[in-house]
């Protein structure tokens with residue numbers, strides 16, 4: 371039984387207090403909710419054991435959150451962790467989860483990254499249109515393994531009757547690799563192998579370290595997606611590598627870099643560019659470089675895409691502000707439901 375002098379939540383969060391991480395909890399509420407709520411705990415409770423705090427906070431949340439919402443979150447979380455853990459433990463190729471550079475990359479790419487100079491990168495790239503850099507990157511064997519892994523994921527998901535998250539709002543086929551145990555490997559790929567190159571070719575984003583990514587596979591073919599409309603990516607820098615198989619069409623078209631305000635403006639002649647995919651070859655471009663993919667007219671095309679992102683100081687400040695507002699709103703809601711006047 372929990373013994374505390376006051377079980378009332380604080381009126382304002384204790385900003386000095388660093389809440390515990392609750393990511394491992396398999397409870398019906400988001401771990402973030404527990405971390406946010408911990409800052410509102412009465413001072414005497416902060417030194418209690420983690421289990422005691424969990425029990426106390428869970429009691430509060432159970433009282434205040436509607437049943438339907440809890441069931442929805444709970445179902446989603448348990449299905450998602452089930453997906454992650456079960457698949458991660460028995461993928462087709464466990465070796466894809468650990469980046470082995472000599473097995474993954476072609477020697478020319480590795481040499482350029484090891485040298486790490488502008489000249490070494492310039493030696494391996496072609497620039498089909500200004501701001502789009504193409505280079506040979508992946509070993510054929512790695513491409514084949516990754517394709518087989520994706521096919522295995524799809525069969526597995528189908529057999530288990532799971533609904534998986536599709537890569538983005540435009541591609542209906544493919545899979546988010548981060549959800550299937552490949553996130554750490556892709557993180558390493560971004561950190562060690564892409565970041566130095568991005569620094570050389572996109573000096574304007576040099577100050578922003580690429581620090582997170584969304585890694586996925588897109589699939590095109592007769593009974594899959596055929597083409598991809600004109601868009602910008604939700605990324606600072608995008609890596610797009612063709613894995614195979616055999617196909618005609620699927621060229622990328624580019625139409626200049628734009629900020630949010632001018633994303634729908636016209637294109638100038640010198641901004642028009644094209645790139646034809648070749649298995650194993652990558653393109654690196656700004657996420658804001660407007661582009662699309664023409665129809666894959668026959669065969670099957672699979673590409674590995676990494677939307678690499680970074681948080682600038684202002685984004686970080688706004689993110690914290692949003693979190694702060696969300697916490698404040700949750701707290702107001704809790705207090706109101708407890709019949710405490712908040713005015």
Ligand SMILES: O=C(O)CCC(=O)C(=O)O
Nearest residue numbers: 588598603610663673675
């Ligand atoms: O199909 C492609 O190669 C382009 C994919 C793409 O632009 C995207 O997923 O953002």
Ligand SMILES: [Fe+2]
Nearest residue numbers: 601602603661
């Ligand atoms: Fe894109």
